[in-house]
Amino acid sequence: MQASRIIASSLALSIATLAGASRPVVIGSCPPPECIPQTADDQIIQQTCRVEVVFVLDTTGSMGGLIEGAKQKIWSIATTIAQAQPSPEIRMGLIGYRDRGDDYITRRTALTEDLDAIYSDLMTFEARGGGDAPESVNQALFEAIERFDWTEGDDTLRIVYLVGDAPPKMEYQDDVKYQASCKLAREKGILINTIQCGSMSATRQFWQEIAQNAGGAYAAIPQDGGVRQIATPYDDQINQLSTELNNLMIDYGDRRTRTAQTVKRAQAAEIADAAPTEANADRAAYLGTASGKVTLYGEQELVVDVTDGKVKVEEIPExxxxESLRGKSKEEIKTIIAENKAKRDAINARMAELVEQRRAFLREASDSTDDGFDAQVRASIRAQAARIGLLIPEND
Structure with missing residues (x-):
């Protein structure tokens, strides 16, 4: 796996300047550890990098191929981001948009680290409505900038992907027009990348202008999204191990927390049943990354929290x-936790091997001329991540 080019000269210069400081230094962007100067007098405080992505998807009748492609590829896109060094926190959000007079104008899913929640909402999207070419792009774009709780700071990469095949409807008098939204995006440090499905010339002009005005990139893809899903000999084994791992979770906490965790486990089971085999394997690969831990474990999980020292068995109220642990002694609970962790470690080790073999298989089978939705997202986010010092491998 080849790494992308290391750091822009300006970043290297800024870090070199920091090397002379004798006070603690907070690094706003996130350079790789080997590029951070270390001296006896320097105390380097590495801030956590974050990548926040909101997908703004046209869900009108002509977009069925793209929507299905997004359902298939959202996990592999997240995994690509998660391969970055240093490992970032990842939050994603979602807007589906149509036009006035349709079942809805926009539908939003808030930015969250729990990508199961994003995927569950994405699975409900269907291509319907529309009819006349222009759609409520203006409203969707404004909401993407103003209705999400974007993290501030130079160590966060904030990106909107506007994906559709029709231009904005400009005659609505009470709309916030895209020019104003682009200005707001620049002020907030949010990049807007535009991906045009199909070849409508009017859309191309708007999409190029939006990307240019908001510091993003424009790309064109086939009308159907151009997504290729490749089955591998490892998918079924990975998915079986993922199911076994999910069944080992031990949730604890007050009633509200346990209820939320129960809902999360049910959601994970529904995804496993509904998603295609290849998408489930992509999900398992993401959950195996450092960035995927929140999606995998949720709010409170006993084995993880005890192992990480966040809680002691003796401190947990009965x-x-x-229910399965109530009435047991503290030593019995510790033994159960240790045995559970040993099973997880074995599953995770085997899954890591299979995921790497699957990744190699996909690299070999991939077409270098791929111009689909997921390929364009990877290309742009890889280049833009370098702005905060995140290095994403090229062929992943």
Missing amino acids: DHLP
Whole structure:
């Protein structure tokens, strides 16, 4: 796996300047550890990098191919981001948009680290409505900039992907026009990348202008999204191990927390049942990354929290334990946790091997001329991540 080019000269210069400081230095962007100067007098405080992405998807009748492609590829896109060094926190959000007079104008899913929530909402999107070419692009774009809780700071990469085949409807008098939204995006440090499905010339002009005005990139893809899903000999084994891992979770906490975790486990099971085999394997690969831990474990998971030292078994009230552990001694609970962790470690080790073999298979089978939705997202986000010092491998 080849790494992308290391750091722009300006970043290298800024870090070199920091090397002379004798006070603690907070690094706003996130250079690779080997590029951070270390001296006896320097105390380097590495801030966590974040990548926040909101997909703004046209969900009108002509967009069925793209929507299905997004359902298939959202996990592999997240995995690509998660391969960055240093490992970032990842939050994604979602807007589906149509036009006035349709079932809805926009539907939003808030920015979250729990990508199961994003995927569950994405699975409900269907291509319907529309009819006349222009759509409510203006409203969707404004909401993407103003209705999400974007993280501030130079260590966060904030990106909107506007994906559609029709231009904005400009005659609505009470709309915030795209020019104003682009200005707001620049002020907030949000990049807007535009991906045009199909070849409508009017759309191309708007999409190029939006990307240019908001510091993003423009790309054109086939009307159907151009997504290729490749089955591998490893998918079924990976998915079986993922199911086994999910069944080992031990949730604890107060009633609200346990209820939320129960809902999350049910959501994960529904995804496993509904998603294509290849998408499930992509999901398992993402959950195996450092960035995927929130999606995998949720709010409170006993084995992880005890292992990480976040909680001691002796400190957990009896009524915060799951039913299966109530009435057991503290030593019995510790033994159960240790045995559970050993099973997880074995599963994770085997899954890591299979995921790497699958990745190599996909690299070999991939077409270098791929111009689909997911390929364009990877290309742009790889280049833009370098702005905050994140290095994403080229062929992943």
